[in-house]
Amino acid sequence: MQAGWEHFDHGADIGVRGHGPTESAAFEQAAMALTAVITDPGGVAARQSVPLGCEAADDELLLAAWLNALVFEMAVRRMLFARFSVVIEDAPMRPGRAPSPWETGSPAATHVDTRAAGRRQLRAVAEGEPLDPARHHPAVEVKGATLTALRVAREGDGWLAQTVVDV
Amino acid sequence: MNPGAFERRGPREWVLPASGAMHVPAVFVADEALLRAMDDKVREQAANVAMLPGIVRASYVMPDAHWGYGFPIGGVAAFDAGAGGVVCAGGVGFDVSCGVRCLLTALRRPDVMAVQHRLADALFERIPAGVGSTGAIRLGAADMDAMLAGGARWAVRRGWGHEGDLERVEDRGQALHAKPGKVSEHAKRRQREEMGTLGSGNHYLEVQEVAEIFDARAAAGFGLEAGAVVVMIHCGSRGLGHQIGTEFLAEMAAAAPRYGIRLPDRELACAPILSDLGQDYLGAMRAAINCALANRQILTALVRQVFADVLPQAGAMPLLYDVSHNTCKAERHAVDGRERELYVHRKGATRALGPGHPDLPPALRPFGQPVLIGGSMGTGSYVLAGTERGEALAFASACHGAGRALSRHQACRRWQGRQVIDELAARGIVVRCPSSRGVAEEAPGAYKDVDAVVDAADAAGLACKVARLAPLVCIKG
Numbered sequence: 001m002q003a004g005w006e007h008f009d010h011g012a013d014i015g016v017r018g019h020g021p022t023e024s025a026a027f028e029q030a031a032m033a034l035t036a037v038i039t040d041p042g043g044v045a046a047r048q049s050v051p052l053g054c055e056a057a058d059d060e061l062l063l064a065a066w067l068n069a070l071v072f073e074m075a076v077r078r079m080l081f082a083r084f085s086v087v088i089e090d091a092p093m094r095p096g097r098a099p100s101p102w103e104t105g106s107p108a109a110t111h112v113d114t115r116a117a118g119r120r121q122l123r124a125v126a127e128g129e130p131l132d133p134a135r136h137h138p139a140v141e142v143k144g145a146t147l148t149a150l151r152v153a154r155e156g157d158g159w160l161a162q163t164v165v166d167v
Numbered sequence: 168m169n170p171g172a173f174e175r176r177g178p179r180e181w182v183l184p185a186s187g188a189m190h191v192p193a194v195f196v197a198d199e200a201l202l203r204a205m206d207d208k209v210r211e212q213a214a215n216v217a218m219l220p221g222i223v224r225a226s227y228v229m230p231d232a233h234w235g236y237g238f239p240i241g242g243v244a245a246f247d248a249g250a251g252g253v254v255c256a257g258g259v260g261f262d263v264s265c266g267v268r269c270l271l272t273a274l275r276r277p278d279v280m281a282v283q284h285r286l287a288d289a290l291f292e293r294i295p296a297g298v299g300s301t302g303a304i305r306l307g308a309a310d311m312d313a314m315l316a317g318g319a320r321w322a323v324r325r326g327w328g329h330e331g332d333l334e335r336v337e338d339r340g341q342a343l344h345a346k347p348g349k350v351s352e353h354a355k356r357r358q359r360e361e362m363g364t365l366g367s368g369n370h371y372l373e374v375q376e377v378a379e380i381f382d383a384r385a386a387a388g389f390g391l392e393a394g395a396v397v398v399m400i401h402c403g404s405r406g407l408g409h410q411i412g413t414e415f416l417a418e419m420a421a422a423a424p425r426y427g428i429r430l431p432d433r434e435l436a437c438a439p440i441l442s443d444l445g446q447d448y449l450g451a452m453r454a455a456i457n458c459a460l461a462n463r464q465i466l467t468a469l470v471r472q473v474f475a476d477v478l479p480q481a482g483a484m485p486l487l488y489d490v491s492h493n494t495c496k497a498e499r500h501a502v503d504g505r506e507r508e509l510y511v512h513r514k515g516a517t518r519a520l521g522p523g524h525p526d527l528p529p530a531l532r533p534f535g536q537p538v539l540i541g542g543s544m545g546t547g548s549y550v551l552a553g554t555e556r557g558e559a560l561a562f563a564s565a566c567h568g569a570g571r572a573l574s575r576h577q578a579c580r581r582w583q584g585r586q587v588i589d590e591l592a593a594r595g596i597v598v599r600c601p602s603s604r605g606v607a608e609e610a611p612g613a614y615k616d617v618d619a620v621v622d623a624a625d626a627a628g629l630a631c632k633v634a635r636l637a638p639l640v641c642i643k644g
Contacts, residue, residue, distance in 0.1 A: 138298035
């Protein structure tokens with residue numbers, strides 16, 4: 001399967017879909033589709049590299065986490081990205097994960113499954129450049145990746161990765 | 168959507184009876200044409216909301232509803248903490264406390280038309296708008312927490328506006344019980360340079376003319392008269408609210424099983440109100456409400472500065488009102504003759520308190536709460552007033568805007584930004600926007616007929632029409 005991306009319609013917002021020969025390639029293409037929500041990715045030069053990483057309970061939540069990590073970096077660095085290199089693997093087993101800020105001190109936290117088994121992690125490098133409104137003509141900012149129409153799956157001889165982003 | 172799936176309770180009330188895992192029915196308030204035009208997904212989402220623990224009376228859908236995430240946009244649902252009720256990050260959304268405020272001026276239409284382009288240029292220059300725009304205000308850690316606790320009240324204390332503004336903002340400008348400590352550093356970092364910015368997408372600032380009065384008494388009470396000029400600002404909690412929505416959505420989705428909650432849709436991620444996670448979300452979400460209120464207050468001060476320079480005869484530009492349409496609020500409502508505290512989620516829906524409500528400032532109390540309905544550039548906007556009937560109909564809630572009819576892609580295929588701007592200019596409406604594609608995506612034709620939405624809300628009794636506003640200048644984010 002050749003790598004590529006597309007958008008799909010969702011009411012007020014936009015669906016981003018990547019596909020490719022591997023899961024990592026599909027995630028990279030979904031990120032291209034994310035950039036294309038904002039601007040033409042062809043007009044974004046790969047001048048600066050930003051390393052990224054995230055972890056989630058499954059592949060689908062990992063896609064949402066990946067796109068949200070990019071949304072965050074775009075927002076705080078005032079950057080656009082147009083080239084991505086992604087590695088996805090099982091998260092290493094460890095006795096427990098650090099509780100999130102919301103679980104700290106919570107009685108409910110004692111019920112949290114602290115095993116890392118089954119969790120997935122992503123390491124990536126995103127390449128891009130500072131946003132230049134006069135040149136990039138950004139249409140809209142992405143608020144976040146939702147869990148709507150979220151799907152990561154093998155499809156034919158390749159992979160598909162998609163979700164809807166809130167704009 | 169096929170109306171045949173509903174029991175018709177009245178000309179504009181459609182009931183989807185509780186079935187399967189639904190605890191309560193879903194009630195749609197719309198005329199038949201609006202109902203037919205809604206996507207089937209709206210029905211599915213409203214039914215899913217009715218399955219959440221502790222929901223009271225019904226899952227409500229407003230006339231402008233469309234397919235959202237988890238909740239439909241235009242969805243209203245109330246939960247009782249004592250009955251195991253939940254607070255749902257998906258029921259508030261990413262843009263926490265997105266809302267609209269309306270400023271009155273002493274101007275008439277000809278005053279604006281004489282300097283229309285100069286005014287548009289000055290507003291466009293002074294109001295940071297569009298992707299990546301930054302405000303002039305940089306908040307350190309202590310100021311950030313003070314802002315998140317204080318909302319518009321904090322902004323007024325810092326010199327952006329005056330005390331009189333506060334009573335014209337929901338909750339008098341400050342969501343109480345906000346917990347800035349529960350807002351992540353990521354969220355605060357995203358907000359560091361975004362105070363006093365408009366954002367993008369459907370956010371805008373418009374100079375409008377009061378084009379039509381429907382209720383002379385309420386209009387007079389609100390300070391509106393035909394031909395007068397007002398300014399409407401539509402924006403939300405910017406990056407901070409988006410980040411809070413993102414983080415708690417993931418957190419609640421992961422935590423639901425340990426609370427024994429089976430989510431019909433992951434996007435309905437929620438936690439019991441009385442759980443630590445539920446309380447933490449409420450604290451962070453209220454901080455995001457304060458961020459939105461502070462942001463709109465700062466924008467108000469910037470707008471007043473521009474008018475003082477370009478059209479000083481605009482006067483003090485008092486605030487008519489400020490409403491938020493993505494919130495969860497603890498409110499008291501009568502259910503089966505008994506008053507209960509409920510956590511009312513309004514996702515793309517406006518609170519609409521009826522006349523006499525004690526939470527309204529004395530000057531507005533005889534008329535009901537102003538309900539501000541935003542349009543999109545060429546389409547009109549509306550001022551409505553809350554009604555007594557709205558309380559019984561949908562926990563004092565009303566619609567929030569026109570709602571999209573076409574997706575952004577469909578809009579881009581149909582229109583070009585330049586074409587939209589030229590067509591609006593021919594109608595006497597001046598648009599300034601940093602992005603041509605952004606204008607095409609927000610073309611007036613991409614939205615439902617706001618007149619039909621407002622007529623349905625009025626006829627159903629959710630809120631009553633007071634005035635229609637027509638745009639003269641639009642600054643798009």
